[in-house]
Amino acid sequence: MAVTTPDTRTPTTEVVRRQIEGGRTDVSGLVFQGLLLLSLIVTLAILVLLLVEVIPGAITVFADRGVGFLTSPLSRAAARTGLSQSIQGSMIIGAFVVLLAFPIGIAAAVYLEEYAAKNTLTRIIDVNIRNLAGVPSIVYGLLGLAIFVQLLGGFTGGRSVMAGGLTLAVLVLPIVIITSAEAIRAVPDSIREAGFGVGATRWETIRSHVLPYAAPGILTGTILSLARALGEAAPLILVGAITGFLAIGGEPNFIETLQGPFLALPTTIFNFARQPGGDFRNELTPAAIVVLLVIVFLANFAAITLRNRYDRRR
Amino acid sequence: MAQAVAGPGAPGEIDLTGDPARLRRERIIRTLFFAAATLSVLVTIGIIGSLIFEAVNFLAQVDAAALVTDGWFPRRGLFDIGTLVIGSLLVTMVAMVIAVPLGLGAAIYLSEYAAPRVRRVIKPVLETLAGIPSVVVGFFALAWVAPNVVARLSSTAQEFSLAAAGIGVGVLVIPLVASVSEDAMRAVPNSLREASYGMGAKRVTTVTRVVLPAAVSGLVASFILAVSRAIGETMVVAIAAGATGGSLRTWNVFTPGQTMTAAMAALAAGTDQVRGASAAFPSLFFVGLLLFLITAALNLIADVFVRRVRQRY
Numbered sequence: 001m002a003v004t005t006p007d008t009r010t011p012t013t014e015v016v017r018r019q020i021e022g023g024r025t026d027v028s029g030l031v032f033q034g035l036l037l038l039s040l041i042v043t044l045a046i047l048v049l050l051l052v053e054v055i056p057g058a059i060t061v062f063a064d065r066g067v068g069f070l071t072s073p074l075s076r077a078a079a080r081t082g083l084s085q086s087i088q089g090s091m092i093i094g095a096f097v098v099l100l101a102f103p104i105g106i107a108a109a110v111y112l113e114e115y116a117a118k119n120t121l122t123r124i125i126d127v128n129i130r131n132l133a134g135v136p137s138i139v140y141g142l143l144g145l146a147i148f149v150q151l152l153g154g155f156t157g158g159r160s161v162m163a164g165g166l167t168l169a170v171l172v173l174p175i176v177i178i179t180s181a182e183a184i185r186a187v188p189d190s191i192r193e194a195g196f197g198v199g200a201t202r203w204e205t206i207r208s209h210v211l212p213y214a215a216p217g218i219l220t221g222t223i224l225s226l227a228r229a230l231g232e233a234a235p236l237i238l239v240g241a242i243t244g245f246l247a248i249g250g251e252p253n254f255i256e257t258l259q260g261p262f263l264a265l266p267t268t269i270f271n272f273a274r275q276p277g278g279d280f281r282n283e284l285t286p287a288a289i290v291v292l293l294v295i296v297f298l299a300n301f302a303a304i305t306l307r308n309r310y311d312r313r314r
Numbered sequence: 315m316a317q318a319v320a321g322p323g324a325p326g327e328i329d330l331t332g333d334p335a336r337l338r339r340e341r342i343i344r345t346l347f348f349a350a351a352t353l354s355v356l357v358t359i360g361i362i363g364s365l366i367f368e369a370v371n372f373l374a375q376v377d378a379a380a381l382v383t384d385g386w387f388p389r390r391g392l393f394d395i396g397t398l399v400i401g402s403l404l405v406t407m408v409a410m411v412i413a414v415p416l417g418l419g420a421a422i423y424l425s426e427y428a429a430p431r432v433r434r435v436i437k438p439v440l441e442t443l444a445g446i447p448s449v450v451v452g453f454f455a456l457a458w459v460a461p462n463v464v465a466r467l468s469s470t471a472q473e474f475s476l477a478a479a480g481i482g483v484g485v486l487v488i489p490l491v492a493s494v495s496e497d498a499m500r501a502v503p504n505s506l507r508e509a510s511y512g513m514g515a516k517r518v519t520t521v522t523r524v525v526l527p528a529a530v531s532g533l534v535a536s537f538i539l540a541v542s543r544a545i546g547e548t549m550v551v552a553i554a555a556g557a558t559g560g561s562l563r564t565w566n567v568f569t570p571g572q573t574m575t576a577a578m579a580a581l582a583a584g585t586d587q588v589r590g591a592s593a594a595f596p597s598l599f600f601v602g603l604l605l606f607l608i609t610a611a612l613n614l615i616a617d618v619f620v621r622r623v624r625q626r627y
Contacts, residue, residue, distance in 0.1 A: 019570060020514075029518040039419025040436065043492070046485050047443050050450070055459045109398045111347035127617075129354045134539070134613035135606065136546025138575050139361060141582070142602040146364030170357055177354065201336060203343045224445070231447025234548035234575070238582045238598075266449045266549075270583075273453045273553050280458070291452050300445045304438045 030249040037063025054293075057286030069287060074242075074263060078279035083288060086268040089161055089297075090230055090255070093264060097172055098297070102222050105176025108130045109218075112177070113184040114206055132174040141238025149239050157259025159240025164262060167235050172225040175305040179221025216310035220303045227299035229291065233266035240268040265292045331500035337384060365606055368599030385559040386572050386595055388594040397563040398601060401476060401573040403553070408480025408545040408567060414537060416484075417491025424492070425499040426521050444489035451612050452553030454619045456484025460554065464568065474556025479576075480567065482550040487540040494539060496625055498532020499525055535619035542612035546605065548575035558583075574605045 061069055065082075108129075116122040144167030146158050156162040187210050195205030211218075233241075242263050252260050267309065269273030272285040331337070376393055386397040420440070424433055460478040464471045471477065502525050510520040527606055553614070556570030558580045572580070578598050 008557055026516055026518070028490065029516050030523075033423075033519045033586045036419045036423035036427060039359070040423045043420050043443070043488055044436070044439060047439065047446075049458060050446070050454045053454055054450075102352060106345045107350035109349040115347060125351050125355060128358050128615065131353060132358060134542060134609060135361065136543075136548070136575065136609055138546065138548045138578055139602055139606050139609075142578075142599055143361045143364055146584075146599070159391075173357065174354060198438050201332075201340050201410055203340055207471065216491070227445055231445075231449070233447070234552075234579055235451045237579050240582070243580070256486075266447055269449045269453065270549060270553060272541075273456065274558075284332060285453055287458075289453060291554055293450065294446060296445055296447060297442065299343075300442055304441060 002122060004018065006030075008166075016253075030092065049141060054289045055237065055285035057283040058290040061084045061287035063284050070291070074268070078284060081284065083268065083291060086288070087165075087291075089262040089264040090266075092161050092262070093165045093168055093236075094171050094226060094230055096162075097226055100166070100169040101172045101176050101225070101229075105142045105173050105222075106176045106180045106218060108173075109180035109184055110206060111180050111213075116212065129174045129177050133178060136234075137171060137236060138234040139231055140167055141235030143167065143170065144235055144239040158188065158222075159261060160259045161262035162258045163239045164236050164241060164264065167239050168229040172229050175225040176222055179225070180214075180218045183217025183221065184210060186217060187222040188215045216306055220310070223299050223306070225301040227296045227303075231266055231296055233264075233270050235268050236264050237270070242271075328600040339475075361606065365404055365599050365603040368596045369603040370595060372596035372600040375387035375448070375596065380454045385560060385562035386482060386577055389560070389578075390596050391593065391598075392560070392594070394563060395604070397561055397603070398572055398574045398605075400573070401555075401561065401571040401577075402561060402564060404476050404565070404571065405480040405483055405547075405551055405565050405573050406541055406544040408477055408538070409484035409547075410541065412481055412484025413491050413540055413544075417488045417536070417540070418495055418533070419491045420488070421499065422521060422526075425496045426517075426525060433606050440489050443446050443485075444493070448486060448487075448547060448549040450549040451482050451486050451551065452479075453552035454485070455479060455550055468568045472556070472570060474554065474570040475568050476551075476564075476571040476573075477567040479551040479553075479555035479571075479573075483544045483547045483587040486550060487543050490543055491536045491540050493516050495529070495533045498529040498536065501532065501623055502528045531619045531622040535616045535623070538612050538619065539540055542609045542616065545573075545612075546575060546609050548579050551576040552579040552583075574601050577601060578605075 069082050070087065071084050072080060073084050074086070075081040111121065111127065117127075144163055148163040148166045149158055152163075156166065191209050191213055192205055196207040200208065240261070242261055267287065269285060269288045272280045272288055275281060326575060352412045360592060376391075380393050381395055382393055383392045383394045387393050428436065450607075455478045456474070460471075460475065463481060464475055466477045467477065494588055506524050506528055507520055510524045515523070541615060551573045552575075555573070555576055561570065561572035561577075581594060581598055
């Protein structure tokens with residue numbers, strides 16, 4: 001065949017493409033692709049801007065005060081105020097989420113995936129959980145205010161860290177259920193059959209085969225929901241987290257602490273950001289934000305790494 | 315079930331129902347798990363019950379005239395719901411103007427153009443953006459968006475404004491729009507794209523005429539979910555839109571304003587007075603009920619669209 005000698009330096013696809021396009025460049029296509037890339041870049045730039053906005057203020061505070069900012073209590077004086085009570089409050093709330101929402105959520109997910117028959121009740125529960133996940137967080141605050149602060153006030157101590165912890169545990173429950181159910185659904189049936197095949201009961205199979213296999217997926221979802229709970233402010237404001245500079249006095253014991261007034265990192269950030277001008281807004285808010293972001297990013301990073309490792313194993 | 319087996323010894327029956335203690339444990343565990351699953355229904359009943367109870371309480375205390383006035387000033391007995399609904403509407407509209415083009419653009423790029431390697435890097439970054447707490451975005455809206463963006467859009471813009479809050483909420487929902495619409499586009503089977511290329515269509519034509527129309531249900535779902543999320547967002551508005559005590563009815567996005575959510579946060583953050591001021595406390599629940607109904611309706615509609623995507627492919 002003696003036609004044209006193909007250019008050996010360019011790959012065949014490139015030659016074919018040029019022939020089809022007739023040497024014209026696809027301007028509209030390039031413009032479209034450029035716009036898409038631009039929107040992605042703008043989105044990523046926002047994340048960078050956000051970090052740039054908070055880091056200088058945070059550096060000033062931590063250079064001046066060091067860990068003193070983390071270990072001193074709240075004060076109206078900008079130079080003395082600190083996050084110790086906020087961090088403590090957030091940790092207690094996190095403990096409520098871990099101890100209540102995680103076991104109940106995983107148990108509900110196991111029931112829905114492994115036990116439940118496909119009937120109307122199951123469908124109602126399923127639809128209900130997905131809708132609960134879309135309820136605005138502040139509405140959970142109202143639930144907490146009505147149930148945990150008012151109705152059960154004698155037990156929780158009213159506007160207390162216990163009420164806050166219970167409210168956020170309820171808030172993340174649907175998310176824990178949905179992500180755990182997804183992880184359990186991804187377990188192949190052959191794993192279950194292996195368990196049943198050696199005479200294990202359903203629960204024995206779940207405990208020894210299904211849950212270990214689904215564990216990384218479940219852990220990813222639960223870590224993300226813990227991060228979500230630690231960042232929530234609106235429901236805590238509703239159940240009465242302190243948003244002023246009221247001092248928490250005395251040396252409360254464990255029960256008194258749980259039933260007492262509380263601060264949390266996100267509500268403290270809200271409180272600082274509301275103070276007009278000056279050090280609170282320009283330096284202390286960014287510093288508190290950096291502390292919260294470090295916690296949330298670490299959790300996100302752990303969850304994403306875990307999921308990527310788990311995906312690769314499959 | 316019992317089954318007769320002929321063994322080497324005396325032929326007898328082997329009982330395969332198992333150890334009663336083991337079966338009892340199975341039943342107990344099953345019941346516990348069932349209780350955990352039904353707890354979610356109790357939560358819903360708790361939410362609806364407490365909202366309706368106090369909302370009715372509110373309507374009984376307040377005469378209808380107080381619901382349509384010049385503004386929302388709960389401590390002065392002025393409960394103009396319209397102010398809050400308009401505020402929420404404005405914030406949501408501004409948020410969607412930001413989130414739809416950016417979120418959709420990023421989603422199309424990631425789904426149709428980006429190399430797998432780029433996707434693997436960008437996706438976690440978007441997830442990080444989604445994980446940023448809303449108080450942080452609220453501060454960003456107040457400290458950066460208000461002076462650098464809103465002040466340039468209008469010379470009359472104030473430090474606190476609905477526009478700054480709206481842009482902040484938009485930033486917050488970009489990852490939601492991006493991830494739901496990307497899922498929808500990736501669910502479009504490759505055979506459709508190949509058919510389009512086979513007819514000689516360019517990539518841009520394939521994306522806009524084949525992939526987007528095929529994924530339209532999912533795209534609509536992502537927009538509706540974003541609207542629902544934007545209406546329900548509290549902290550960004552509470553920080554960046556000002557108006558802590560109350561707000562006059564306004565259609566101007568460059569002035570401070572109040573949304574349904576921020577009004578509730580403002581009332582509660584005013585702490586101890588809330589319980590004292592007669593109708594102010596139950597008004598929280600009335601606004602909450604309205605918010606719950608709106609978002610629940612939007613989420614249900616979005617669910618219908620998502621289902622349609624799943625059924626088709």
